[in-house]
Amino acid sequence: MAQAEVVTNPKAITVNATKGDSITRTITLRTTEKINTLKIVNSDLLSADNSTVLAARAIKFTSPPTQINPQELISLPIQFDLHNSSSGEFTGEIVLTYEAGEKTVPLIVRLKDPWPLPLTVLVLGIIIGMAVSAYSSQGKLSDEVTVNLENLRTQIAADKVEARSFWSRADIYLNIAKQARDAKQIVEAQAAINNAKEVWHTWLKQRPDWQILFRYYDKLRERLDREDLKEDTSALYIQGIDRDLEQALQNAPVLSTANELQQVLDKISQQINTYIQLKTQLEKLKNLIAGLEDINQRYEWEDKASELTQRLHMLMPAQEAELQNLQSEINTGIEKVKALEIQILDVEKGIDDGSEVGMVIQAPSVSEKEAYQVPFLTKTGKAIASLWQTANGRLKLFYLSSYLISFTVLAGSGFNQLYWTKPTFGANGWGDYFALLALGFGAEATRNVVTQVARKADESSS
Known part of the structure; x- marks a missing residue:
């Protein structure tokens, strides 16, 4: 009797499925000789590294035959129950045994996770990317502006009194930055913060020099507020000096060095001195005129003195040529009145030599710096x-x-x-x-x- 040979179709079984699936595959059996006592044996399927197993109980055979006649085509359904299986690739074999031998059918099962969770993870990655992108384009820049703004405001707060116009200018820029940030104008906010930093760096870099010059400013301001000049606040000359002095203080943050502010204050100091000299000379002329006994001469010179006083009040500090002409005319008037030789000695006793209203304190030297830094x-x-x-x-x-x-x-x-x-x-x-x-x-x-x-x-x- 010839040895029976079992032919299977397909010769190997490959299953690609998703965890939780229940899949049926069918193989056909054909033999050249009659076979009795056919048995089907399956074992656990192993992963490539043998770390995980697809249990043999997950593979079931529906009504396996025990006998096959020659040339008879038998269908053998195989049920794969993958509800409790792990993802991966598992290999093994199905063994058909009979009295005259055996037949092995290679088996490969590939399992993957169901699609909802992977798709959710993918969408989550997109959402995270969108969040990072949105924060990088707007939120990050806005937060950086907020941090820089708060840090700089805290830094300048300690020097608010000492820094004066530097603090005021920096505070203005910080307020502009805050408004721009609130309006989502990040570029404008960053520019304003940079301007504030630049102003504050200018203050810190020459802090002792600025402090000396601010004291110089205070002395000039004090001199303007003294009684002899305060009564002339309606004079254009005094108004111009007052405006220039205040503007010099406010413009200090935009100057390159402290020396530039000193030059401006020196010029204002000279202008104040010039006004005091002219005012003193006018007072001297008026006192001389008051001593004239000739009524007509006195009236004539009083009119002349009033006209000179009016011209002084109408001139501006920048009109240097007109001021020199005025000074010349006052001095000439004094000499002419003196030439009249009327009660000169008595009149001169009452003349104020200007010591009370003396000159403005001169500009301090930069070498006087104090020794601290800073369907x-x-x-x-x-x-x-x-x-x-x-x-x-x-x-x-x-x-x-x-x-x-x-x-x-x-x-x-x-x-x-x-x-x-x-x-x-x-x-x-x-x-x-x-x-x-x-x-x-x-x-x-x-x-x-x-x-x-x-x-x-x-x-x-x-």
Whole structure:
């Protein structure tokens, strides 16, 4: 009797499935001789590294035959119950035994995780990427502006009194920065903060020099506020000096060095001295005139003195030539009145030599520094058409389409590559899921880069 040979079709079984599936495969058996006592034996299937097992009980045979006649074609259904299985690739074999021998059928089962969780991880990656992108483009810059603003405001607060106009100018820039930040104008806010930093750096770099000059300013201000000049506040000359002095203080933050402020204050000091000299000479002339016995001469010279006083009040500090002419005329008048030789000695006793109103304290030397530092489709179509009619709507459609492209093209192709075409997805545990998470994040990053490139191209063309 010839030895029986069993032929199977297919010769090997490969199953690609998802965890939780219940799948049936069928193989056909044919033999050249009659076979009795046919038995089917299956064992656990092992992963490539033998670390995980697909239990033999997950593979069931429906009504396996015990006898096969020659040339009879037998169908053998095989049930795979994969509800409690792990993801991965498992290999093993099905053994058909009979009295004259045995036949093995190689078996490969590839399992992957169901699609909802991988898709959720992919979407999560996209959402994380969108959040990072949004924060990087607006939130991060806004927070940086807020931190810089608060730090600089805290820094300048300690020197508020000493820094004077430097503090005021820096505080103005910080308020501008705060308003720009609140209005989401980040570039303008950063520029204002940089301006505030520059002002404050100018103060700190020459702090002792600025303090000396501020004291110089105080002495000039004090001199203007003394009684003899305070009564002339209506004079254009005094008003001009007062304005120039205040402007010098306020413009200090925009000067390159402290020496520039000293030059301005020196000039104002000279102008105050000039006015005091002219005022003193006029008082001397008036006192001389008051001693004239000739009524007509006195009236004539009083009119002349009044005219000179009026001219002094009408002149501005910058009119140096007119001031020199006025001084010349006053001195000439004094000499002419003296020439009349009427009660000169008595009159001169009452003349104020100007010591009371003396000259302004001279500018301090910089060397005096102090030592500290310092239907749906129809509705959708109508909605899209209406949006397309306006510039704002077209922008919205552009950004929406960029997100859709990011999800469908980039994320979709990646999901297909990492999940659909990978029959053992999930076998590597979190490694497979992190790959999807990174894909989603990268898809959003790519979309953001493309959007920025398009925006820069628009800006360059405009």
